[in-house]
Amino acid sequence: MFHFLARVKFxxxxxxxxxxxxxxxxxxxxxxxxxFYWDDFETxxxxxxxxxxxxxxxxxxxxxxxxxxYVLVSPLLGTRPLVWHIFTLxxxxxxxxxxxxxxxxxxxxxxxxxxxxxMLFAVYPIFVQQPIAVAYHQHWMAYLLYFLSLGLMIRATxxxxxxxxxxxxxxxxxxxxxVIFEYFYGVELLxxxxxxLVFEGSTKDRGKRLLLAVKHWLPYxxxxxxxxxxxxxxxxxxxxxxxRPVLLFDLLKQPFATLLWLLQMALQDMLFILVxxxxxxxxxxxxxxxxxxxxxxxxxxxxxxIGVMFxxxxxxxEGGQVESGEEKRFIYQMAWVGLLAxxxxxxxxxMTGRQSSLLAQNADRFSLVSMFGASxxxxxxxxxxxxxxxxxxxxxxxLIGLSVGLHLRVANEYRWSWVAQQRVYxxxxxxxxxxxxxxxxxxxxxxxxxVDPTFSFNLLYLQPSGGSTRLSYYFNLLxxxxxxxxxxxxxxTQIRAERRQFNFSASSLDSLILFYNPPVTGCLWVLSAxxxxxxxxxxxxxxxxxxxxxxxxxxxxxSSDYPPREIFGNEPEHGWCYYYQRAELxxxxxxxxxxxxxxxxxxxxxxxxxxxVSESPHEWLPFIEGYLRLGFWQExxxxxxxxxxxxxxxxxxxxxxxxxAGEGAPDVSGIRAALNCP
Numbered sequence: 001m002f003h004f005l006a007r008v009k010f011x012x013x014x015x016x017x018x019x020x021x022x023x024x025x026x027x028x029x030x031x032x033x034x035x036f037y038w039d040d041f042e043t044x045x046x047x048x049x050x051x052x053x054x055x056x057x058x059x060x061x062x063x064x065x066x067x068x069x070y071v072l073v074s075p076l077l078g079t080r081p082l083v084w085h086i087f088t089l090x091x092x093x094x095x096x097x098x099x100x101x102x103x104x105x106x107x108x109x110x111x112x113x114x115x116x117x118x119m120l121f122a123v124y125p126i127f128v129q130q131p132i133a134v135a136y137h138q139h140w141m142a143y144l145l146y147f148l149s150l151g152l153m154i155r156a157t158x159x160x161x162x163x164x165x166x167x168x169x170x171x172x173x174x175x176x177x178x179v180i181f182e183y184f185y186g187v188e189l190l191x192x193x194x195x196x197l198v199f200e201g202s203t204k205d206r207g208k209r210l211l212l213a214v215k216h217w218l219p220y221x222x223x224x225x226x227x228x229x230x231x232x233x234x235x236x237x238x239x240x241x242x243x244r245p246v247l248l249f250d251l252l253k254q255p256f257a258t259l260l261w262l263l264q265m266a267l268q269d270m271l272f273i274l275v276x277x278x279x280x281x282x283x284x285x286x287x288x289x290x291x292x293x294x295x296x297x298x299x300x301x302x303x304x305x306i307g308v309m310f311x312x313x314x315x316x317x318e319g320g321q322v323e324s325g326e327e328k329r330f331i332y333q334m335a336w337v338g339l340l341a342x343x344x345x346x347x348x349x350x351m352t353g354r355q356s357s358l359l360a361q362n363a364d365r366f367s368l369v370s371m372f373g374a375s376x377x378x379x380x381x382x383x384x385x386x387x388x389x390x391x392x393x394x395x396x397x398x399l400i401g402l403s404v405g406l407h408l409r410v411a412n413e414y415r416w417s418w419v420a421q422q423r424v425y426x427x428x429x430x431x432x433x434x435x436x437x438x439x440x441x442x443x444x445x446x447x448x449x450x451v452d453p454t455f456s457f458n459l460l461y462l463q464p465s466g467g468s469t470r471l472s473y474y475f476n477l478l479x480x481x482x483x484x485x486x487x488x489x490x491x492x493t494q495i496r497a498e499r500r501q502f503n504f505s506a507s508s509l510d511s512l513i514l515f516y517n518p519p520v521t522g523c524l525w526v527l528s529a530x531x532x533x534x535x536x537x538x539x540x541x542x543x544x545x546x547x548x549x550x551x552x553x554x555x556x557x558x559s560s561d562y563p564p565r566e567i568f569g570n571e572p573e574h575g576w577c578y579y580y581q582r583a584e585l586x587x588x589x590x591x592x593x594x595x596x597x598x599x600x601x602x603x604x605x606x607x608x609x610x611x612x613v614s615e616s617p618h619e620w621l622p623f624i625e626g627y628l629r630l631g632f633w634q635e636x637x638x639x640x641x642x643x644x645x646x647x648x649x650x651x652x653x654x655x656x657x658x659x660x661a662g663e664g665a666p667d668v669s670g671i672r673a674a675l676n677c678p
Contacts, residue, residue, distance in 0.1 A: 018308075023092060023123075036133075037131060080566045098147030102147045109326060127365065150190075154194065174220055183348050265355050281403055417448050430581035432554075434557050435552055439511065440506045441475045443514045460568070482543075490547065492507055508547055553588065598626075621653065
């Protein structure tokens with residue numbers, strides 16, 4: 001078998017499948033378990049509840065024409081996470097193929113080396129936000145259009161017979177790319193350098209070669225200048241635009257200081273993109289031999305590395321061998337084209353005064369356009385330093401395997417975020433089947449990673465009809481909005497917020513406070529004023545408890561179609577948290593018979609707060625009160641003592657509960673003594 005495999009030659013026909021396999025290993029294994037994150041929910045809300053024309057308004061503040069991708073694909077893709085993840089991964093794979101096709105058109109005799117660079121580009125480790133599938137479909141769509149335009153431009157010069165048609169198609173792809181993002185404006189300047197290389201064999205006269213390059217660049221230059229002028233004008237007249245080219249404006253005011261700052265940012269970011277961005281692929285904490293998922297990741301890393309190494313070692317060009325001198329010239333060209341692409345790819349980001357190397361939340365997207373250039377540079381360096389093909393294949397296999405492992409670990413973090421999201425969304429629905437519009441939702445921290453739940457909460461419940469972009473709910477962090485404004489909020493101030501065309505307004509006294517912090521909490525807690533005795537809450541939460549208005553919660557859902565299952569998944573199995581949430585709702589409605597019935601149902605099915613998903617005595621409280629209200633003293637006492645024994649910090653909360661609801665109990669003094677009540 002190994003003798004047979006050693007004789008196999010993998011041509012470019014196999015390359016497409018090899019790229020697909022690498023993309024699936026890095027990004028596809030966990031796709032069925034991923035959901036929506038960050039800005040995904042904003043556009044999913046638009047798809048779910050508004051006409052397509054709203055996308056033009058959504059992007060109108062900074063990218064007025066960018067909505068065309070959503071208008072085109074959202075009617076086909078709908079609101080299911082799985083569909084969006086498959087679509088965005090397909091765009092990434094096609095973008096990688098687009099890179100190979102474009103640069104193989106430039107260097108046709110060395111297209112197999114370009115294939116190595118493109119495979120590295122597929123999993124380059126500086127951008128790790130692939131799971132944010134809805135928002136980042138535009139980035140990969142723009143990438144695909146950019147490479148399509150480059151490839152068509154090069155083909156137009158090599159096939160003059162079809163040059164006009166190919167140039168028109170290339171310009172159309174360029175326009176469609178530029179209206180999505182200004183991030184690709186920088187790499188548009190790569191075109192004249194590529195055309196210079198295209199005409200390398202046409203004439204030895206450098207002047208004529210330059211004229212040919214400029215002549216064929218003119219259509220693209222006109223489009224780029226027109227869009228750049230429009231973008232600068234738009235930024236100057238739209239102060240709210242977060243992508244304004246502030247560096248251009250600063251150059252006019254302080255040219256020397258601005259240029260020095262630009263040089264510093266350029267050196268820092270290029271060092272990050274080319275070198276230090278790889279540090280994340282191999283760190284000591286990755287070695288967890290006892291963890292099942294860690295073992296799975298390392299298995300995938302090894303399989304990827306060996307597979308890539310074997311494939312690239314046997315990967316041969318269909319067009320034949322390349323002479324040594326020609327290969328050296330090509331590698332030299334690849335290196336300087338790649339360096340130029342890295343610089344130009346990040347230039348538009350620097351123009352907005354931002355950096356990718358700061359490692360802020362989501363900042364790695366600023367390096368996205370430079371990834372293909374970095375892949376070209378790294379491939380050229382390896383080709384320079386290592387002469388033997390097997391050793392090159394080994395290095396590439398290791399790099400790609402480690403990158404696959406990084407992306408898989410990051411995807412697992414997003415998977416756990418989706419698990420937490422689904423738990424919180426469904427528990428909130430069980431606790432609050434409907435919430436009055438204009439309700440402020442507060443917490444002392446994000447409830448889960450990678451999400452600001454404002455828009456997901458607005459998707460969870462049926463919104464008022466009429467096409468209004470007024471949000472029914474808004475999520476605010478206490479330390480960002482309540483802290484420092486306590487007096488005004490507690491007096492009843494109006495809370496207002498705007499995000500793109502969406503707006504929100506509510507009284508601060510129409511608020512709900514959520515607390516979810518496993519393992520402190522087993523379930524989501526919707527707090528009330530009575531939770532002033534609950535331990536482990538932050539000081540800000542205690543101060544904000546008077547804002548809670550549980551009357552915002554209605555006991556019946558507004559529609560049987562909500563929560564939408566295609567977004568949030570099917571309702572999970574009714575475990576302990578279901579009975580706790582329904583008991584809290586019944587407690588709020590003072591339906592004590594329902595509370596006790598739920599307690600008995602949970603007990604019959606073997607659920608209890610001290611076992612399985614929940615460890616907090618807080619979740620015993622509604623059942624204790626239900627037993628007390630109906631006079632089941634023995635059951636109430638047993639639950640109370642069990643709660644106290646599991647965590648004595650709940651002494652005060654339990655004492656106050658018996659004081660409030662235990663009137664008429666035959667031996668209150670005994671339980672109060674057991675709880676050390678004052």
